[in-house]
Amino acid sequence: MSHSTSARVRAANQAPSPQPQKDSFPVLMLGAIGVVFGDIGTSPLYAMKESFIGPHPLAVDRVHIFGVLSLVFWSLMLIVTVKYVFVAMRADNRGEGGSFALLALISSHLDDRRKALLMVLGVAAAALFYGDAMLTPAISVLSAVEGLTIVEARLEPLVLPIAVLILLGLFFIQSRGTAKVGALFGPIVLVYFGTLATLGVVNIAARPEILAIFNPVWALEFFQKDPRLAFLAMGSVFLAVTGAETLYADMGHFGRKAIGASWLVLVFPCLMLNYMGQGALLLANPAAVENPFYLMAPDWARLPLIILATLATIIASQAVISGAFSVTHQAIQLGFLPRFKILHTSEKSAGQIYMPAINWGLLVMVLVLVLGFQESTRLASAYGISVVGTMLITTAMLAFLLFKVWRWKPWAAAATIGLFALVDVSFFLSNIAKIADGGWVPLLVAGVIFTVLTTWAKGRSVLRHHLLADAIPLEVFVKSTAASVHRVKGTSVFLSAAREGVPAALLHNLKHNQVLHENVVLLTVAVEETPRVEAEKRLEMRSVGHGFTRVILHYGFTEEIDIPRDLAPISQHGIGLEPMRTSYFLGRQKLIAAKEVAGMALWREHLFAWLLKVSESAMDYYRLPANRVVELGSQLRI
Structure with a gap:
């Protein structure tokens, strides 16, 4: 040479480095159902309840029930279906999605000033993700176990210890990897979504007028009747779309088509049937607002439903924990974090990794949240603000993509981004009210992590400069x-x-x-x-x-x-x-x-x-x- x-x-x-295996389309859909939709799939456990008996209670009457459900439907339609499935998931970086992948995809098309701004946004989105990662297991598992009080009120003192034991077990098994239990995720969540739909259909049949919620006029009437409460209620309605970012972040594992098809054909219909079923129940029995998800089921089915819902929340939490490992690994590779110890838990799959420092750090934060807030209702006050922050950043990054990379016609790009920004800003402003009620916790964590990420990146730059000078x-x-x-x-x-x-x-x-x-x-x-x-x-x-x-x-x-x-x-x-x-x-x-x-x-x-x-x-x-x-x-x- x-x-x-x-x-x-x-x-x-x-x-060659291991590449994602190409499974059949039905297998990819089943995997996506088990991993991608666990977070958003467990939202019915608490979203409807929090909208009515959360920090800003609503009267359980026809206008409010129809108004909330109309907001839920159009939020899922605009944010998940339009923004993520139809637009964001087309922005794949060689098949990969998520903040870092989108950042890398866009940055090469920008000048240094805009690239620096985009870098800050991408790092902020990653920092906010960790706030979501610690809240999801806490609120999901706690809300599922709280169903025991519906079966027997005297079991209330056991709710917190059981939730803590489940979370301890979840984090302690991480070092064994998820390859074996992962095969069970899809079927369990599939049964869970089928149960959501069945409960919804049974209750809708008793009050079919609930189907009118698809008309956005109900949402407008809600705002017209009580603008202040409607605006504040959006902070609780937003709980129905938490987990939407996961569709984009996990695109590399299952592919855009499998995730999109799973959402449109199964997940979205099942979620809406369940939400409408809860609304139908509340029309017939307003007192059921204390826990409409479990009270939809007959007495004999509630304990099995609690077990199934708990399994679904464990799976949702597992997906978030695995996501934290993946995001941390990407941050290390891109120079935003120092090297952490990484253990490979599978000889066949390169993506199966375990990071002890991240695992135990998340466990400590999750336990602090569960023991500090003690109830899912109080946790819900802290949940959502980090997620909507991430969504806002995604919208800003998509604006760069549409205008600078894809070069859409200006009017089309402006209309698309304008719609996304309107929805995201509305939810962001409504979630600001949560800061005093606990929303400061994920923001504080995100702020600390953002400081660490940017300090490491800047420090490496300074260190390289000094080494090169000599x-x-x-x-x-x-x-x-x-x-x-x-x-x-x-x-x-x-x-x-x-x-x-x-x-x-x-x-x-x-x-x-x-x-x-x-x-x-x-x-x-x-x-x-x-x-x-x-x-x-x-x-x-x-x-x-x-x-x-x-x-x-x-x-x-x-x-x-x-x-x-x-x-x-x-x-x-x-x-x-x-x-x-x-x-x-x-x-x-x-x-x-x-x-x-x-x-x-x-x-x-x-x-x-x-x-x-x-x-x-x-x-x-x-x-x-x-x-x-x-x-x-x-x-x-x-």
């Missing part, structure tokens, strides 16, 4: 040093964050050991703004001469990094990688915050230094053999 040329090396003998050009180093230093057999691989210059670890090794291996590989791991990178584009190498080779491994932000596996093809070019004759050298900087730097306060420098200190070793994250790794530490003042 020429010294002056750069080449992409096709991994002929390399196993770096020696590789060609100069090779010409002046390589010929005069003693060379030993074998290969050394020096990991470097920068694609240019000599890594600090190489200079430290030469300073202390005064030898170089006959083959020296300077390796940079580059994470691209795409979910996956094709196998033939994975490895890029350039010979510098005198046994020095610059190698870049390219990865997508959803892929797992395995350096020994993906570096193997360089052996075809005479660079030996025998396990016992290859050493991996890692640099580990200890940061000393000495003064404020541009755009970074001193307290953020201290935070970044701490994050750097607790970051997981690159050895485990990059799957390097433990007995062949040498870590060389250094101190850096900024």
Whole structure:
């Protein structure tokens, strides 16, 4: 290979990174039903109840029942069906969805100023997601278990302990992976949705006039009769659409068509039948407002319904927890978080990961919420504001997409975004009233996480700047040093964050050991703004001469990094990688915050230094053999 040329090396003998398996369409639909719709599917447990007996109670009469149900229907239609199924899910980044995928898809089409703004929005959406991730298990499981008080009022003291035990069990089994229990998710949730529809139909049959709620005039009449209460009620109505973001975020797992078909053919009709059934029940018996979901069922069916609903909430919580692992992994890959310990729980599926730090952190927050609020009604006051914040950000990012990337006709793009913005802003303003009642909790968590994400990204930028400023050009180093230093057999691989210059670890090794291996590989791991990178584009190498080779491994932000596996093809070019004759050298900087730097306060420098200190070793994250790794530490003042 020429010294002056750069080449992409096709991994002929390399196993490509695992790709999503292509199951049959019915299997994908069943999987989507089990994983994607668990959150929004459990909303009937509390959304209708909270609309009437929440922080802003409503009279249980015809106008209010029809008005609330009309708002629920049109909210699901506009937000889930139109915004997410018909528009957002078309914005796939090579099949992947979610905030980070959308961010990466749009950013390459914008100038630096707009790209920076978009980056802030994407990071804010990710931070808000964690607020949702801790509230979903808390409110879902608690609301399901509260059904026991409908069966027997004396069981009320057991509700909290049972909910805590279920949540403890849920988080403790995460380390075992979800591959085995995941196969049960689809059928259980399918039975659950079938039960929702059946209960709804039975109650609708008794009061068929409830079908009139499809007419938006009822929503308008509700606002006309009592504008203030109607506006505040939207904060509770919004609980019916929480979980809509999951459709887009999980698109990479099941595909746009399977998720869209599942929603339109099964989930949406079942949800609306159940909501209308609850409305029909309230028309016949206003006192049932204490828990219309369970009171729709006859006495003999309530205990089985509680068990089924609890299973559905566990599945919904499992999906959110797994989503937190995935979002964290993407944030690490894209440089917004330090490395966390990642355990792979499945040999067949690359997406099956377990992150202990995230798992136990979420558990602590969920238990704090359950024990602090104690009732689903009180939790509902905190729920929704982080979700609507994420939806607002998605709308803003979609505006960039429609105008700058897809280049829709201005009037069409403006009308579409205007409609989405009107709905999202309305819900956002109505949810602001929840801040004082507990909505500050997820916002506080999101604020802390946003600070961590942006501090790490900024700190890495500052650190790279300082390292590059002191770096020696590789060609100069090779010409002046390589010929005069003693060379030993074998290969050394020096990991470097920068694609240019000599890594600090190489200079430290030469300073202390005064030898170089006959083959020296300077390796940079580059994470691209795409979910996956094709196998033939994975490895890029350039010979510098005198046994020095610059190698870049390219990865997508959803892929797992395995350096020994993906570096193997360089052996075809005479660079030996025998396990016992290859050493991996890692640099580990200890940061000393000495003064404020541009755009970074001193307290953020201290935070970044701490994050750097607790970051997981690159050895485990990059799957390097433990007995062949040498870590060389250094101190850096900024």
